[in-house]
Amino acid sequence: MFSIRNLALNYEGEDSLFSSLSLDIERGKPTLIISEPGEGKTSLAKLLTGVADKFYAASYSGTFSYDGLDLFSLSVPIRKSYVARSIQNTDDAILFPTVSDEVAFPLEQRSLDPSELKSTLSSILGKYGLSQYCDADTSELSGGEKRRLNLAVLEAINPKLYIYDEAFDELSSKWRKRLLSYVSEKAYVIVLGSHYLKEYDGFFSSSYELKGGRLIPYEKPSISFSFPKAKPDALSHSIELSNITFRQEHKAMERGGLFTLKAPSMVIRSGEVSLLTGDNGSGKSTLSRLISGLREEDEGTMRYDGRRIGAKERRRVVSYLFQNPFSMLYLPTVRDELMSVASSSEEAIRVASLFSLSLDSYTQELSYGKAKLLESAIYYILNRPFAIFDEMDSAISYADTMRILSLYLEKGAGVLMISHDERIISSFRGVHYQMKDGLLS
């Protein structure tokens, strides 16, 4: 059994994230820990694997043991045989330029003999649907594929205790179910999440909420939400796609290097919510980049209120909230980010409060969920007629997702929402687009 006793953690110059945290993780009894962004889920994972104090200037007290063995006394590379984690921000986790090398590295560190290593590598790549990408450049993978790569790496480390940090986010429904079946095969498991997914029903032996530095029993909430209604007088603009084709080359790949996206028809109206779903790597983010003017179509037309609109102008009417919010953030503090678009400091203060942000926080130190809120706040100030929420619901709570959606709709924006969440999909009533292998329907 893994045992955590009286754990306390604080980063240099900051208040403690938690001060007396205790938890037992028993064999075959997966544990769920839910919390709002910034409560310390990722820090807890970093502390248990041994990197919080070694690389991120954190200090801690308390004990962490496995059947009486003091794990805090072990170095990080030794401790990884006992505990390892998947990483929430998959971009930060990638070490090597190719998929096979990324997964092979931890296998090499286990000093497996070459034939066993090759068969294990092939089996893990197959298990996570990455065989076809084995020679692909890791940077060319979609968000969900990067997530699967990160999970494949965790599988290659093969620890006793698996910590899945928001590992279900960005995965399609099919892969969420598959991951859950993989998780059920592990002896010791902690899943960290920002909201309770429908797929979790009946799976966890114990569930906790990390709140205010304490672990408290988590009661499964009765989640029922309805999509907010737009103001009727806001329905005045539209973006229309017709016969769009876009080709993109996977530069490093021998097989299947060319991805083709086709969007025969799509209409987004201001004041309305449209839903876009599809498997990982099907082209949802590529389509979003086209609509928001970050890419230019090879063929077809896009019209804004009936008038043909080019990529440059699309950037002024469409807000694209990236899947990875850190891609959008580049200024030192929350204040700097908001002031780069706000007309006055009063507006920046008001919006920061609306999105539960602290103006003096450093952007690079924000949790993934807080970074999503900041990204939403920036585009809220910009007040564009259209917005694309690329998996907004990952890393933040349902309540926050719906609150942000309401705020945008109140301003009359048309929102294209990309999601893998079954609750959101099943409760959605409106225009639902699906993407499959690059084809929009």
Place this chain on the structure above:
Amino acid sequence: MKMGSYIYRKSFYHAFDSRAKLLFSLLFSIALIVSASVYHALAMAAIMVLISFLSLGMRETLMNFKRILLLIIFIILFSPLSMRTGRPLVTLHSFTLITYEGAFYSLMVLLKFIGISFIFSLLLETERMEDLIRALRYFKVPYGVSITISMTLSLIPALIYRYSEIREAMALRGIKGRKRAMMAPLSSLIVSAVKMIPDSASMLEERGFTSKEVPSYKKLDMNAFIFTQIAISVIIPVIFIIWR
């Protein structure tokens, strides 16, 4: 995130063994550095541009030029001014702006710079990073050093990618003109690069890295054909070193 620069093609330079290519790149660079004549340096730079064209095509070759264009302009503008003594080439009233010696020196710097840039761009664009690590390990470079070199080489395209992300973020916010100054992306790039250090170090250790030698899952073979490639990759640069 780490990134590679590899571009898949079926060219003769892609098919060249990674050890031979590594040796060729190092020795050809030395031959260019010690080059003393314009024709010699021009021939060598032209060979590298030609190899780039034959193995990657016109588009990628132009992209390689585009990446170094700013530095080429700097060399053309400022390098001639650094050598003021010698026969006057361009004078303004009685003041000598550029000398023949300065122009010659600049041309040499320019040719060497283009040649060496292309040698290493081609190395990274025609060879996968993992094969370069294996080549380094074959030449008995310690495992820890090979990994460090690989991390450093992937850092450069990763930072270029981050820079393009920042430009996209700025474009989406509609920031242009004075606000689109270099300082914001530059400071963000520095922060990103600094942040990558603990991130990469922690990722390496969490996967079990200790710099102790571990077996690689792919072995590099040695046979007569590869030996011939290695011999060619040594002989050609040596000829250029002798000719200089």
